[in-house]
Amino acid sequence: MCGIAGFLSRRPAPGIESTARRMGMRLAHRGPDDSGVWCDPAAGVALAHRRLSILELTAAGHQPMTSASGRYVLTFNGEIYNHLALRAELEARGLARPWVGRSDTETLLAAFEAWPPAAALRRTVGMFALALWDRQERELVLARDRVGEKPLYFGWCGDSFLFASELKALRPHPDFDASVDRDALALYLRHNCVPAPRSIFRGISKLPAGGIARVAPDRPGVRDESYWSPLAAAQQARAARFRGGFDEAVSALDGLLRQAIAGQSVADVPVGAFLSGGVDSSLVVALMQAQSAEPVRTFTVGFGEADFNEAGHAAEVARRLGTRHEELFVSPREALALIPDLPSVFDEPFADTSQIPTHLVSRLARQSVRVSLSGDGGDELFGGYQRYRRAARLTALLRGCPGPLRGALARMLGGRMARAAVSRLWRLSDPGERLQRLASLMSDSRAAAVYRAFASHWDPPALLVRGAQEPSTPLDAAAEALAGAGIAERMMLIDLVTYLPDDILVKLDRASMAVSLETRVPFLDHRIVEFAWSLPLPFRVDARTGKRPLRRLLERHLPAQLFERRKQGFVVPIDAWLRGPLRPWAEALLADRRLREEGYLDADIVRRAWREHLSGARNHGHRLWGVLMFAAWLESLAPVPGAV
16 A cells, blocks of 8 residues: 655656655655655656555565566556466466566556556456556556545646645645635535545546546646446446345355455455444454454454444454454543544545544554455445435335425424424434425435435535535436436445545545555455345345345354444544534634635534534534534645645
8 A cells, every 4th residue: 555646747847856756755654664756857757656565565566666668657556456366367378577576566567568558457356546657658547446445636737737645745746726626615515525526626636436547748638438337337237137046145245255355365464454343344354254364453443422332342243253352442532632633634625523433443453453454335335324225215205295295294394393203213313404305305306316315414515615506426427327226226326436435435545544554445346346236136225224145144153133233333422522522623613703714614604503503402513523624624724834
């Protein structure tokens, strides 16, 4: 795991090497073990690399790396889990030269010499973001893994095309323009993250998962293509449905997961796993332990508040599986001490509150291992979120509801009694905003509208952001991609395309890489993604629960009572913290005068929500957290004296 950065300039670029080196230095946390810069001043290209050594710990893994023929230069962030199989294929076809070392980077370069980039990447199993300079064609090729585990930002700034693993690495380039994109800010306040392909900076984009971008100094713009599409993969898998029974599906999944976990457990450094005690992480750990001769190192974080603490469940799972378990109990003071660092950790406004425990458990794991497997992805692939089932019930109700009755329901949903009833039924601490959105669905029950009703924070966010118009996102295309599918399946596809890469994987990457820990996600092996979408929906979700094959498979390793409970995950009591120990910090960032001087947000709307939250009249904790994370990020943009 590493960090990459660089640029391509249309005009002579003095100091090209020193600029690239400064860009790379901003990513030292992603790669503390080694650094490198490769430049061609005549071509105007520079590649920078920061290395976290996981495979091939010797200098034979140094990057940027040049191919055997000298045609290609690569800076690569990630892991190719099947690189030994790729080597064998190259050797069998007579396409390989003598190997210098054992790194997957060298294997990938040999694959690019043998096949075009898209064809080479389709042969890989892995997670990555990369930049490949073709010295013969004078073309820069960027690529990202199929599901979006590793980040890659890029864009033209004047006559320079910049790219990097994180936005902070773009700032040392003299052509970079740090202008906030107000439309992207509106999207952020709806989703609590900035959805791809946007970034918070105007003119800078995120490369979509499974995407390739090509740029050349003598060619305007960026040529985009895709070597793998989650939408196309889901459609193709549904067309070639799994024909066996449920038990056969469970056995097939068992084999695929074991294969993925075995591949992702390979490293030249210690490997462990996050363990929350839920279905997904417990299953990953169970299959790791089943294939390991030694106790697997597992890690969890707990809080003093009983409603937010799963450490006890995780400890019991670890005891049953025989892992070497470590847990960290975090006081509110310790968690709060992390908050000032969040803007620099996440580098872009980001407001999923589980960012705090994810960073803390990463920090704990890094004391013992360099690689940690995670159970992320199980909810999105196998229907774990309650909103899938709630949405299915809602749309079934709306289909049989005449127009006049819909109007009456919309009016009823705005009332106090409805809020109280829904709060008890769905365990929502403040159902008022959610009910308002549900009321709007009385007149619009399309999949995208239903999804936004369940997933939005500020709605509509353009009212909050001054001078903004909320743009469309891949959400809309994903919502209409599955002909004949129900709302639950459509929402799962939307999550695969948007929420998973834009929120869950951003959280995991930034929280772990900030402490130089590599994380791997077995559920997101593309073969498992495609298999999950080949399953009939009832195999994944029924009226009462989701993740049916995962639960059945986990029963082979653990008693069901250990994991059959209400889902919690890594969550924090942010609502109470904002009324308590975080109140002075939040009050300073939400001060009326400050909001008006910054000029991005409507101060009246923000201050009203803050007053309602403090009084206990409404629970705006997660909505306000989004505003606070933007305000703190904006404050972090101020230049630090002496910083490079």
